[in-house]
Structure formats: C-alpha cells, structure tokens
Amino acid sequence: MTSRLATLLSLLLLTALFSCERRADDTPMVTATTQEVSDLAVEPRIPDWHKDAVIYEVNTRIYTPEGTFAAFQEHLPRLADMGVDILWFMPIHPVSEKNRKGELGSPYAVADYRDVNPDFGTKEDFKAMVEAIHAAGMHVIIDWVPNHTGWDNDWITSHPDFYTQKDGEITDPINPETGESWGWTDVADLDYDNPEMRDSMIAAMAYWVTDMNVDGFRVDVAHGVPVDFWEQATDSLYAIEPLFMLSEGAVPAIVNDGAFVMDYGWEMHHTLNEIAKARGAKREVETDLSNIARQEEDAKDEVTALAIDETLARQREDYQRGYKMQFTSNHDENAWAGTEFQRMGDGAQAFAVLTATFDGMPLIYSGQESAVDRQYEFFKKDQIEWGDFKYADFYTKLFDLKERNQALWNGEYGGELVKIPTGNDENIYAFTREKNGDRVVVIINLSGEAQTGTLAGDGYTGTMTELFSEDSAEVVPGMDISLEPWAYRVYTNK
Template identity: 75%
Template sequence: MQRFLFSLLPLLTVGLLATACERRAEADLVSTTTEVSDLAVEPRIPEWEKDAVIYEVNLRHFTPEGTFAAFENHIPRLAEMGVDILWFMPVHPISEKNRKGELGSPYAAADYKGVNPDFGTMEDFKSMIDAIHAAGMYAIIDWIPNHSGWDNPWITEHPDFYTKKDGKITDPINPHTGESWGWTDVADLNYDNPELRDSMIAAMAFWVREANVDGFRVDVAHGIPVDFIEQAADSLYRIRPLFMLAEAEVPEIVNNGAFVMDYGWEMHHVLNQIARSQGAHRAATTDLSNIAREESEAEDRVTALEIDRVLAKYDSLYDRGYKMMFTSNHDENSWAGTEFQRMGEGHKAFAVLTATFSGMPLIYTGQESAVDKQFEFFTKDEVEWGNYKYADFYRTLFELKERNQALWNGPHGGELVKIQTGTDENVYAFTREKNGDRVVVMINLSATPQSFELGTGDYAGTYTDVFANEQVKVQPGQSRELGAWEYVVLSNK
C-alpha cells in the first residue's frame, strides 16, 4: 500500500483516498523485541537475489481471462526481458462482506490458505509457479498480515484474533484519533494474541512448503510489531532461503535481517517532485485529494541535489539490505497517476536512474508497453498490451545489471560515487565499480538542454554506450551535452 513520508525517519506514512488500499498515515511501529534473534545474524537469503530485478503482476488486469493459466503465456517474454522475480498481488479469495466495488480489494483476504477462484485453482497456481521456475525466474506473493476480510473464517472461529472496539471487532483504527481510517472492508488483527501469531506464520509456511513460493512481499509491514516480524522471518528462513520484501520504509526490520529489501518511498517522491518542479507532470484522472496536495505542497523548486540528501539518509539509517526503486507500482498507478502523468517526458530518465542505483529496480504491469492508464482498483480493467514498446529499453537495463557487477543489488554492487558537473541541480552523474566492472551514468533531470564538464574522479576509460551501442571515451574535464531528459549509460563490460 502507498504512503508519503513526512518525518526525519522514513517510517511515517499517509494513506490514500480512504479505500481498502489505503494504509496507515503516520503508522507507529510498535517494537516489543527483547533480544536479538538468530536471523539477525544469519538470515537465509537466496543467492539469486544479488543481481535480480522485480516485476509486479496485477493478475486481475493482466489478461482478458485474469487467470493463472492465462498468465503462463506471458512468462517467456518476461524472462526474455530480463525479469528475475515476479511479485504477484494477493492471490487469496476476496471477502464479499463489506466489499468495495464490483470485485473488492485484493487486500481483503477471505482465506489465507486459498486462491481466488476468479484466478483458478490451487493446482493452476502450482502449475504457474512450476512454469516460472522452469523459465529461470522466481515468484513471491503478497501477504496481508495487518488485517483480514470480514468473510475470513478466523472472524467466527477465532474472534479473539481481532482488535475490538466497544466489544466488537473493528476495522483498523487511527491510534491518534481513535477513529476509523475508513478501511471498512477489512478487520484489524490483534498481535497481542500469541495464537494469532502462530496461525499467521503457519499460513505463510503453507505457501512455502505446499505451493513452492520463493518469498513474500509483506503488506503494511510498517504496522506489524517488530517482534512478530522477527518471529515470522525466523520461522520461515528455517524452511529454506527466501526473498522477503517489506512494504515499509523502516530501517529496523531490514537491519535486523527479517527483510532483505524495503521500499524507496522517500526517493520515489523526490523524483516525482523533481519532475513537478520541471513542469513535466500532467493531471491524473483520479480525484487525487491528499496525494495531489502532498505533491503540490512540496518545495516549489526540487532539484537533482535532493537525490544526494536521500541517499545519504539511507546510508545513515540502514546497515543491511537495500531499497526497491521504482517509477510506478499498483498504488502509484491507481491513486497518484501513471509515470507519464507524474513524470511526463522525464519518465524514462527516471527509470534509468532507478535501474542504475544501488537498489533493485521494479517494473509494474504494463510499463513495458508504455500503458498510460490508471487501472481501476476494485473491478476488472484489462491491460491493452500493444507491441511492448519499451520492452527493449528495459531489457537493455536489466541485461546490463546482470552482466556488470557494479550494478548488482546493495552490498553485492559497487558504491555510487558522484561525478560533479557544475550543474548538479540539473544533471545527475555518477560512477559505480565492483571487481573491475564499472559504469558511468549521466542523466539530465531537467526539461532544458545542459552543457557541462565532468569533474574529477577515477573513471577515465573506454566504455560502451549501452543504448547507442557504440564505443565512447570518457575522462575528467571532458565537455558533454545532454538534451532535455536525455541519459547516457556507459559500461566497460
């Protein structure tokens, strides 16, 4: 779920549009951890995560059928594009009670061990997972531990699993005001109950053991007690190495080893603000209310210099793991607008930036076909795939990431070293190096052409321009020019 960052620590969030998709604004993460668990020393992370890229699958919209079986037809092209991890939005049945919209929110789970019959059967799901693995990719599923749908059997079988207000099970409550957030299609789970914890972990383990998933993207991870996150991760890592992604920006749950990756929300919103400052954005079709206000109330002039501030902040707060970097995801698309609406003509420049940072790049359903559409959240809204206009663009970036160790994820890759340009408020230039592999990246994050001179640094050499496919010599003191939103990615490998 989406959030906007207000605090000095990147764990405070703002919900979106009072829907079941919305999540806590200024969620207070409660930590009751009393000792360091084994996982904080040796989390069991799969070896394949080191150079992986991730793709978010909105299965409901992906095909006309919206099924596991139909999605299998897309597996070969996604593998060819260089995708490594497929993250599936929730595959669980959706509660009918208190449902929002025609089909309801995928995040209102009616059964933690079942699959949505609209998508197919459990056997269909397992077949799809087998096909993904056969193609050399991996699959993680969305997990929703903060709340369940109102049809979930736990409601009647274990009412003590839920938070109560005035003696009745309640939807999630704003802890600051005591009032409902408005997420009326879900019931709040109470992690003070040890039996709930055991049942939730057992349900997650079911998908690892029985369905052979490779990990989880944990929804509203910022709202779950840290000691439960440690308990769950410790239990799951004991089964086998897994890839764990937190929908959060909370250093504690990455530093303790529970998650290998969380969201780069603060960076994402800085990129949106840079685009807005350059006049690149255009109005989204959704009533943006809080979202548009948050973006518009940002400083009038946000420049590429803000990128360094956020990177420095991340470096100071995180001891482990890395960030998921993105220009879109299901929340941004549905509630804040497409990358075209938020970033305008700069959307590809920002995509290059997120793919060459130290974090893992994300691509969302439809981005490879330049789909400029805000997908409906509570009903069917089929993707019009067209000719996969940007598939080669993403393939170029993803294949480079795989072959050049400088671009590997987090500690596996090279340190980002800034190259001064004399116009750093407009041009973001840097080099990364690891084990002799090096890249030099120059991106004009402005709507006007820029002329500049490369500053000092250890990056002189002959490189391949990966998009132009030609040899280029680069050295400090060299004069360069970039057109509006133009980018150059150079690799020595």
C-alpha cells in the same frame, strides 16, 4: 494500553521520517522509519539469486482478458527474455464479499489465507504456474496481508479473539495516533497481542513455502505489525529454506534486524516525483486526489536533482543492511497518484534509467513495458492493452546490463554509488558505480531543457560503451557533456 499499541506508539516516537502512502482503498497510511534494532535480530537465509535480480509486479486481475494464472503463464517467455528474475503477484487469495469496495473488492481483503481466488483458477493451476516460472529461470513471491483480513475470513467466527476489538466488537484498523479508523472498512484488524493468532499467521505463510513452492513474500503494511513478530515469523520461515522477503513499508528496524532483505524506496520515489513536478514534467492527473495527502503535491519549484543526494544520505544513515526497491510506478501509484507519464511526463524514461541503475533493485509494474498511459481500475475488472510492447527493448537493455555488470548488483553485492560533479548538478545527475573491475557511469538530464556540464571527480577513467547508442567513448574527468531535455547516457566497461 495493549502491548501492540505501545509498540506502534513507540515506533512513531522514534520516527526519523514520516511519509504518507495510500492503501488500496484510497486512504492514507503512515509509514515510519527508525534505526531501532531488537535484541531478537535474526540471521536471514537469503537465496543467492537475489543479488542481481530485477522484480516485476503482476496484477493478475487485469493482466489478461481471462484474468487467470493459466492465461498469465503465456507471458512467461517474454518476461524471461526481458530479464525479469522475480515475479511478485498481488494477493492471490479469495476476496471477501462482506463490506467489499466496488464490484470485485480489494485483493487486500483476504477471505482465506490458504486458498486462491477462484477468479484466477485453482490451487493446482497456481502450482502449475509456479512450476513453469521456475522452469523459465524465474522466482515467485506472493503478496501477504498480515495486518488485517476480510470480514468473510473464517477467523472472524472461529477465532474472534484474533482481532482487535473496540467496545466488544471487532473493528477495522485504527490509527494509533488518533484512535480513529483509517477508513479501511472492508477489512478487520488483527490483534498481535494474541500468541495463537501469531502462530496461525506464521503457519499459513509456511504453507505457501512448503506446499505451494513460493520463494518468498512481499508483505503488505509490514510497518503496521510489531517488529518482534517479523523476527518471530522470519526465524520460522528461514528455518524452512532460503526466502526473499520484501517489506512494503520503509522501516529500517525490520531490515536492520535481518527480517527483510528489501523494502520500498518510498522517499526516493517521492523525491523523483517532486523533481518531475518542479521541472515541468508532471501532467494533471485525472483521478480526484482531494482526499489524498501526497508528499509530492507540496513540492516547491526549487526542487532539483540535488534532492536525490539528500534523500540518499538519509537512507544511508538509517540502514545498516539490506537495500531498497526503486520504481517509477506500482499498483498504488498507478491507481491513486497517476501513471508514470502523468507524474513524470517526458521524463518517465529518464527516471526509469535512474531507478534501474541506482542503488537498489528496480521494479516494473504490469504494463510498463508497453508504455501504457492509463490508470487501471482497482475494485473491478480492467484490462491492460499490451500493444507492441514499446518499452520492452528499453528495459531489456537495462536489465541485461544489470545482470552482466556487477557494479549494478543489489546491496552489498553491487558497487557503491559515487556522485560525479558536473558543474550543473541542479539539472544533471551523474554517478559512477564499480565492483570487481566492472564499472558504469550514468549521466541524466533531469530537466525539461537542454543542459551542458563538465565531468569532475576521479576514479572512473576508461574507454566505455554507451548502452543505448552502442558508441564507444573515453569517459574521463574534464569530459564536456551536452544533453537534450530528459536525455540520458549509460556508459559501461562490460
């Protein structure tokens, strides 16, 4: 048994939770969570700007008719005005042609780690865009794909020993539980038993920091790579300068050890989808999901807002540091599970309010600010229909509040989420957060019917302003509340 396989199997045996996600080629993958922390834990060097940041996922291929860095650059002023702090670019590298899926292939089949997709422009175009982003007061992280490469990658011929081999042949990624292919046939699996490959991967990542001025990485399939590699890699990367590191998976080990500051709130996202389905908000999804195992597809009618507390409790038990990225959509969800409107129906904005004020950093995916109810093509050119940016003001209000009210800051910089009982907690989710005298009280009807309740608990008394109506109110225990279906109120003292 190789040490890499042993590492993966050990990780799976220690799993506290398994959740099924989809890769960009429409096949399931397993993410595992564990509380194991290596003796090689690193001390992260994290930039100060992450503490109150909001993240926005950029799908360059579909963002503009041109699909280029230069064309995207024209959107920077409105994104900055909306309160976006971090721009996460889906893979910017050339896409392999060999074994590609669809017309343009998956951007996660990387042909060259040190170049950019010519469809997007040149490296000079990318550097100019990064400079413009920084000038606008925002920051750049790029998607990094360390688990595998495309079949056109130069490493295939120059370093075949960098890859996992089966019967003497380089193989696509293998499920360690079954020994069978995941079905990601457009990519070749990298072998992390090879020290030279590890060094080459770290050197390629460092290039984008030192030469291309990126501010960090969102790491694809981070959970498929040995934990000790991330400790090795981030030790080297943090030595260059402070960086922001986001893991796609949900593995506490690589957050607790300091390698990553944030990972995905996958379990919370599935919980919200389950609530939406159980409360009658979900619509039928047009995409054929017959081959996709989805956690929320098994949701039972009795799932209520109380499931949020259960999910949050598990998260608090597993994680000793870092925080979650909270979202109602991303590129995987949009392409394979449906838009936020298909999954959450009339409750889409209510869930967006929750993810923007909850414990963690909120994410917006390309097009959400225009309320685009469309699944984008993944393997060929598609186009976002921007319209009148219907939800831009909605998100601007939420993100402006997050910046000015420390209670909503990220991780240890923000206030702890404290549940407020309402006497109707199956339908109404209410909580308060406080930090350095800044406070919010959030009340959301997570059902398709009008609801009433009475606030209980203590510690949140005061005159506050409701964010969206701008009405002033005395928010106190004993306050009666009445909410229309999927209605929400966000009270702030600042």
